[in-house]
Amino acid sequence: MTDITRRHFGFMAGASLTALGLPILSAPSLAQGKPRVVIIGGGPGGATAARYIAKESNGAIDVTLIEPQKTFTTCFFSNLYVGGFRDYKSLTHNYDKVKKGGVKVVHAMAASIDRDKKQVTLAGGGKVPYDRLLVAPGIDLKFDSVPGYSEKAAEIMPHAWKPGAQTQLLVKKLNALKDGDQIVMIAPPNPYRCPPGPYERVSMFAHVLKKKGHKKSRIVILDPKPAFSKQGVFTEGWEKHYPGMIEWQDPKIHGGIKGVDVKTGEVKTDFTNYKPALVNVIPAQHAGKIARDAGLTNQSGFCPIDAASMKSTVDPNIFVVGDASIAGDMPKSAFSANSQAKVAAMVIRSELTQSRAFPARYSNTCWSLIAPDDDIKVGASYEPVDGVIKASNSFVSQRNESADLRKQNYKESVDWYNGISADIFG
């Protein structure tokens, strides 16, 4: 055997599912017709998986995507809408190309999963049987993690951490502010979707106020965390573009976030009572209800998965990708969800149609805009190591980078948005 063939042989052996340490399940018998894959949730995780399974299996697998909404508005880049860099329409995508790609799209809410019978019950009562189920419902907000906050209160103090009307409400309130007004953001505890998101959003708040000529308006971030993503470069950018406007408080400074009162508009910490003109509350998060109800979550509120396949550690017929999953070092991002979906799609196809399986690899980059043409990024490659998804080759923007580089980052992020949107929705 030559070196080359031995290498190939090693690769092939390494690629088999047994070698990856996954249980082998018998493929559904062809007598039952095509194997059926059902996907819950048409966001970056679910829609990517649906499209890749349909495309790569060339019709050999029956793919059904269950998603209540007819259009999907992305949370990613919604901060750019807040800052006035995008219009709302540019964030909204439909499922026409997903359907054209051979996916059956059922616009309904999945009400429950019967794991023994392997079927999903729709809110309308219909049943959808599956051979493999992929669950990608994103997150739900734990409103009561902030005392006094609730779904109803969000109509006055928006979270805008789920896309749609909430984001529009936030923008309306932001644009109505007068010079001298105060904004308070309550940032979320880990883990939450989009680690740099709150800080990019604050940058966009500041940009809008600065553009309106505000001199006296102030933004206070009350953070339950002692540190945050890309902190060094965010802080540098805030000092440069918005000197004196943004104050970040960690628990040592605020002493503890006591809660909000929507009636009086107050936000209370251990040390101070604020009465801001705009309050943005981003509460703690857990996996979407359907995943919790089906028993796919652990005590963390998110779904444990096998790092080599995104398969639920609870049920071998179910995969969980995106924000709902516990993906080790990977942040909860659209990029991560899209990347995880491709691994799950590959493993699902190989289990159902004996197509070739390959070792899992993941990647992620998150760009954040601080001010016009000043964009920073953080990213890494990821692989399963001892059952956990581990980061390698990570990078993050540095202080004192050139304006050209930051502008290049911004253009890159716009190209990425177009690329990933096409990858997810066609």
Place this chain on the structure above:
Amino acid sequence: MRRAMPARISATRLVVIGGAMALGLIGSPAWSADVEYGRHLSAECATCHGASKSDSTIPDIHGLGEAHFVEVLRAYRAKALPNPVMQSIAVRLGDEEISALAAYFATAKKPK
């Protein structure tokens, strides 16, 4: 099919790649490429490279000549080209992966 380097690759990049070649970082693929493996690996690239236009900072890589493709990826891997995004992607690609990707992208069409 092998194609000359596209005009859009900048002069500085060419110098860097030239340097990498001189250092022996760049050679020709040592085995025949596994296109199916390349197609699989290309899913990672689609997140960024799937909707490029002529003026995009993320270039279109569909139909890129294999020799150029291999050279550029090896240069990113060697950090001879600066973009950390592509470095992070390329660092974990072995020669076999790069050849497979090059063979796949040489004839791949940008998704419509």
